[in-house]
Amino acid sequence: MVASPAARPDAIRRHNLALVLGHIHRDGALTRAELTQRLRVSRSTMGALVADLLELGLVGEVVPNGGSSVGRPSHVVGPHDRGPYVVAVDIDVTHVVTAAIGLGGDVLARQLVPTGPAASEPETAARIVVESVERVSRATGRSAPPLTVGVSVPGTVDLESGHIAVAPNLEWHDIAFGALLTDALPEHTRVRIGNDADLAVFAEHLRGAARGFDDVVYLLGRTGVGAGIVVDGRPLRGYDGYAGEIGHNVIDSSGPPCHCGKHGCTETYIGEGALLARAGRPLPPTDEAVSRFFTDARSGDASAVGAVRDVAEPLGRTIGTLVNTLNPQRVLLGGTLSHMLDLARPEIEAAVSHYAVETPGRSVELIQPAFGTDSPLLGAAELAFADLLSDPLIAGG
Ligand SMILES: [Zn+2]
Missing domain, CATH: 3.30.420.40 (ATPase, nucleotide binding domain)
Structure with missing residues (x-):
């Protein structure tokens, strides 16, 4: 939204500079014409904003050549290649x-x-x-x-x-x-x-697989398990910032010990340690051991495939609980859970359907993050x- 004319001129300028830079940061190089259209400002206003950003060393501008047809080609504005x-x-x-x-x-x-x-x-x-x-x-x-x-x-x-x-x-x-x-x-x-x-959900919501979706959960599985939650387009953090610590929801208090001091937490059923333990592999997990586990599961190694199947059910149940609590449109599965989705989507989806109360004919979408393990x-x-x-x-x- 462009700032209202009632705001002070320097505040309008700051606000509009932020809008232009935000578009370029999220979408890469854009022509001045595209930027003018997106911000709904005049060409001269956009010219002044781009000049400011050029002077600040934040953007660079190129004039495309080869535009021999009608009209001047619009300058292309992109992130400065020596910028901050x-x-x-x-x-x-x-x-x-x-x-x-x-x-x-x-x-x-x-x-x-x-x-x-x-x-x-x-x-x-x-x-x-x-x-x-x-x-x-x-x-x-x-x-x-x-x-x-x-x-x-x-x-x-x-x-x-x-x-x-x-x-x-x-x-x-x-x-x-x-x-x-x-x-x-x-x-x-x-x-x-x-x-x-x-x-992770911040990155995916801003520029990845959750962009344009206002109710999203990113379930991240590594050594631990946690959820990043966006509700109505805003991050859900909770009063003390603990919202999403679902790895420590107890599934069975007589279950395996967890690092948090309790027993039977969700992450002891669906974290990396659970996968390796079910396949009879040594703990604690290392990046190398986890990567080898999934390579083996993909090539049909019986113990790794069995562990993936075993973990699919508690994973689907965890997603079902999230669906019942938050009603997200999409659930992104990141870290090792992304590999789980690759290898056991039908089993995970069956468990989600079993545990989630959903609108008939519409199931939550389980998807992989756009940025892989980099979210x-x-x-x-x-x-x-x-x-x-x-x-x-x-x-x-
Ligand atoms: Zn725990």
């Missing part, structure tokens, strides 16, 4: 993935540091993050430091301070991780931290870009 970038970090039990990401979502450089299988201490994770941020920043070939470092963690996070109340599988409790990282990174580096499933990482990048996208003038200092 953020560094996104995805911390999980088994790895730390770090990527430098430019406006428009281009991954400029990335690296993976395997960790685990034992949980890392917060100080160790912070050290890996600091070294990785330095390395991927250097690999961009850009002299400027990252605008912001956005971090995804498998735990409950205070978005303002980056304080982690609990990350059960990392065995972190009451950790001031935001402060720890801010102290360890170069001075003036901004840090934003979010929950992995929340960030939390790209969500962390979006979190890191949020300040710039809401006020592009901050790029001018």
